[in-house]
Amino acid sequence: MDAARVNIYDVAQEAEVSISTVSRVLRGAESVSPETRRRVQEVIDRLHYCPSSIARGMTTSKTNALGIVLPKMLNPFYAMIYTGAFDEAVRHGYSLNMFLRKDFLLDPQRSVALLAERRLDGAIIYIEYLPHEADDRLREILRNLKRHMPLVLIGCVPQDLDFPAITFDMAEILRQSVAYLVGLGHERIAFIGGLQDDQDPMRRDVGYEQGLRDAKLPYVASYRVYGDGTAEAGEAALDRLLDSLQPAHWPTAVIALNDMVAMGCLSSARRHGLRLPEDLSLIGCDNLLFAPHLFPPLTSVNLNQQRLGEQAVQLLLSGEKARRQAEWSLIERASCSKPAG
Amino acid sequence: MDAARVNIYDVAQEAEVSISTVSRVLRGAESVSPETRRRVQEVIDRLHYCPSSIARGMTTSKTNALGIVLPKMLNPFYAMIYTGAFDEAVRHGYSLNMFLRKDFLLDPQRSVALLAERRLDGAIIYIEYLPHEADDRLREILRNLKRHMPLVLIGCVPQDLDFPAITFDMAEILRQSVAYLVGLGHERIAFIGGLQDDQDPMRRDVGYEQGLRDAKLPYVASYRVYGDGTAEAGEAALDRLLDSLQPAHWPTAVIALNDMVAMGCLSSARRHGLRLPEDLSLIGCDNLLFAPHLFPPLTSVNLNQQRLGEQAVQLLLSGEKARRQAEWSLIERASCSKPAG
DNA sequence: GGGTATCATGAAAGCGCTTTCAAAATCACG
DNA sequence: CGTGATTTTGAAAGCGCTTTCATGATACCC
Numbered sequence: 010m011d012a013a014r015v016n017i018y019d020v021a022q023e024a025e026v027s028i029s030t031v032s033r034v035l036r037g038a039e040s041v042s043p044e045t046r047r048r049v050q051e052v053i054d055r056l057h058y059c060p061s062s063i064a065r066g067m068t069t070s071k072t073n074a075l076g077i078v079l080p081k082m083l084n085p086f087y088a089m090i091y092t093g094a095f096d097e098a099v100r101h102g103y104s105l106n107m108f109l110r111k112d113f114l115l116d117p118q119r120s121v122a123l124l125a126e127r128r129l130d131g132a133i134i135y136i137e138y139l140p141h142e143a144d145d146r147l148r149e150i151l152r153n154l155k156r157h158m159p160l161v162l163i164g165c166v167p168q169d170l171d172f173p174a175i176t177f178d179m180a181e182i183l184r185q186s187v188a189y190l191v192g193l194g195h196e197r198i199a200f201i202g203g204l205q206d207d208q209d210p211m212r213r214d215v216g217y218e219q220g221l222r223d224a225k226l227p228y229v230a231s232y233r234v235y236g237d238g239t240a241e242a243g244e245a246a247l248d249r250l251l252d253s254l255q256p257a258h259w260p261t262a263v264i265a266l267n268d269m270v271a272m273g274c275l276s277s278a279r280r281h282g283l284r285l286p287e288d289l290s291l292i293g294c295d296n297l298l299f300a301p302h303l304f305p306p307l308t309s310v311n312l313n314q315q316r317l318g319e320q321a322v323q324l325l326l327s328g329e330k331a332r333r334q335a336e337w338s339l340i341e342r343a344s345c346s347k348p349a350g
Numbered sequence: 351m352d353a354a355r356v357n358i359y360d361v362a363q364e365a366e367v368s369i370s371t372v373s374r375v376l377r378g379a380e381s382v383s384p385e386t387r388r389r390v391q392e393v394i395d396r397l398h399y400c401p402s403s404i405a406r407g408m409t410t411s412k413t414n415a416l417g418i419v420l421p422k423m424l425n426p427f428y429a430m431i432y433t434g435a436f437d438e439a440v441r442h443g444y445s446l447n448m449f450l451r452k453d454f455l456l457d458p459q460r461s462v463a464l465l466a467e468r469r470l471d472g473a474i475i476y477i478e479y480l481p482h483e484a485d486d487r488l489r490e491i492l493r494n495l496k497r498h499m500p501l502v503l504i505g506c507v508p509q510d511l512d513f514p515a516i517t518f519d520m521a522e523i524l525r526q527s528v529a530y531l532v533g534l535g536h537e538r539i540a541f542i543g544g545l546q547d548d549q550d551p552m553r554r555d556v557g558y559e560q561g562l563r564d565a566k567l568p569y570v571a572s573y574r575v576y577g578d579g580t581a582e583a584g585e586a587a588l589d590r591l592l593d594s595l596q597p598a599h600w601p602t603a604v605i606a607l608n609d610m611v612a613m614g615c616l617s618s619a620r621r622h623g624l625r626l627p628e629d630l631s632l633i634g635c636d637n638l639l640f641a642p643h644l645f646p647p648l649t650s651v652n653l654n655q656q657r658l659g660e661q662a663v664q665l666l667l668s669g670e671k672a673r674r675q676a677e678w679s680l681i682e683r684a685s686c687s688k689p690a691g
Numbered sequence: 692g693g694g695t696a697t698c699a700t701g702a703a704a705g706c707g708c709t710t711t712c713a714a715a716a717t718c719a720c721g
Numbered sequence: 722c723g724t725g726a727t728t729t730t731g732a733a734a735g736c737g738c739t740t741t742c743a744t745g746a747t748a749c750c751c
Contacts, residue, residue, distance in 0.1 A: 014411075014498075016737055027701045032739060040698055057497055059466040063407045064737035067706050070355075072404065082436065085639075088429045095423065099453060104468070106447065112440060125400040127445070156398055157355075240643045272643045279645060298426075299640045302581045302613045304620060357707055368731045373709060381728055405707035408736050 093318025187220025434659025528561025584614025
């Protein structure tokens with residue numbers, strides 16, 4: 010490394026030109042005679058000179074770096090958003106810096122500093138439900154951060170957060186999922202959600218109930234259960250639901266919060282002697298990598314996470330102040346069919 | 351944003367001190383009188399001043415940023431490495447920049463520039479098999495990059511690549527996997543690999559054969575098949591294997607390249623009327639999130655990807671020039687048992 | 692051939708910090 | 722109260738670039 014790293018002066022001296030000239034050939038274009046350009050380039054190569062984006066950022070006050078704040082990276086759901094955003098950023102000549110929400114939600118001071126210090130050219134922030142106290146902090150952080158760089162929010166963004174945003178219309182997705190199952194002939198449709206209804210900022214419950222109402226089906230409280238988004242929680246939730254009811258009243262279809270929960274449901278259903286899809290239809294969400302390879306292949310809502318990431322970067326770079334709904338689609342596979350009864 | 355972003359001079363002026371003093375309170379410590387510190391801090395808060403890490407990097411020639419080059423991010427395997435490295439980096443006060451191998455393996459010039467321009471304080475590079483032409487390019491890139499920053503290689507790193515490294519001992523893992531199955535009583539053990547034997551830089555095939563030899567079992571060529579690492583390929587590979595043999599000769603155990611391949615095997619086995627684990631034991635690799643939730647829960651080699659990421663960062667920051675083997679363990683679940691016969 | 696437009700180059704001022712060195716202020720103590 | 726030691730502060734140089742402005746060199750035209 011180093012041992013006095015070569016800088017633009019070294020190159021200039023060696024090539025017997027001024028640093029302005031070196032700078033010119035570095036950035037291509039501009040008027041430099043072919044001969045000079047050749048000579049300078051030769052020296053650059055010979056000396057393995059590599060200009061410092063730090064120094065460049067110093068004068069241009071552009072870093073060509075964006076930031077993205079995600080709850081975590083281990084969940085493939087977020088990894089997909091990241092990937093989409095990353096590719097799009099690179100396509101535009103930017104890099105993309107990751108931040109984890111736990112680091113981001115420290116005290117307001119430090120949190121803002123975390124991103125602002127780096128002088129990012131913009132940031133994308135994934136929002137979802139937070140307990141009140143953290144929510145207030147988040148709002149303060151966003152307000153402060155906004156002074157430092159343009160922001161785009163994605164995910165489950167409350168209406169009153171006034172930022173450019175791309176959001177999931179989970180209520181609508183739930184409504185249409187119910188409609189899909191109703192279309193197959195189901196009348197007893199359960200929903201395993203992640204949070205108590207009024208705590209879910211996306212109000213999936215509203216969509217679920219609307220779907221039932223659309224089909225003139227009754228809302229059955231025991232068909233509405235909760236897990237925390239993991240396979241274990243999904244398994245436990247369906248266990249609870251099934252164990253609390255006579256088999257005659259068991260739902261013929263279950264909509265799961267996500268694919269991990271659906272996977273847990275699969276175990277529970279198997280243990281209860283239910284065959285899929287004959288005895289129980291199942292819909293997941295997120296369309297993770299393994300969904301097509303489960304037995305039976307899992308019908309799942311594709312939230313187009315990569316596309317979301319892409320769009321977020323585009324929105325960020327465009328400077329527009331729009332609020333959009335993310336694209337989605339239901340991927341039909343073998344885990345849903347008309348009820349056997 | 352901006353509208354003349356506030357800098358250290360603004361703060362100094364407002365607080366009626368010199369910029370040196372502001373700089374001092376910024377970095378804590380050093381002798382600044384409590385009264386002065388208070389006054390300066392008050393101005394900093396009031397003006398929402400946030401020091402520029404760019405400018406700081408300019409003088410200190412440290413960026414507090416590391417880089418990591420991975421083949422992709424969508425595969426949870428890499429996401430886990432990333433996560434481990436990220437957390438460890440943050441713990442040491444560094445950020446971690448991601449790069450994709452496809453962007454990294456452009457022509458040598460641009461590739462080196464990609465990382466070097468950013469003046470990272472070090473980089474971790476995931477290495478695995480590459481076609482010859484790309485391999486040569488990689489070596490040149492590594493050689494050049496080395497001038498600019500300390501490097502740590504991880505993954506399947508050829509012996510002759512002289513860098514600090516943490517590598518997977520896949521041959522040993524295969525050997526022990528075979529031994530495990532032999533211990534259960536299996537005598538017909540198949541292996542679904544990803545590359546023709548001599549193309550796999552980790553020579554899994556050597557470990558597989560060694561395992562058989564240790565147990566005095568014959569090497570059966572038809573038990574050695576190939577997929578490309580996806581579930582589809584795994585399914586097709588096991589299909590081919592089973593369809594080419596009389597059921598009496600079918601293997602009683604399969605070692606899959608990874609969990610995705612194992613998942614594909616599950617489908618194939620099911621279609622061939624095989625029950626797991628009674629008729630067929632199955633071992634995966636990577637211990638992905640879904641492994642415990644398959645049916646039956648999948649026995650899988652845990653490569654401790656997160657730990658690997660952590661260790662890579664530690665090695666990088668330590669400056670040591672060591673070559674280490676990554677930790678791993680076999681997670682026993684229900685997909686393996688003694689053969690029914 | 693003189694004057695003007697055009698091109699190629701260089702000098703120098705910043706960008707916003709850290710850091711060294713020296714000066715000023717405060718303290719300790721006989 | 723004076724002196725030296727110590728603490729607190731400021732001035733200024735520099736980090737490696739970009740960019741503006743000025744200058745010298747060429748080309749073009751009547």
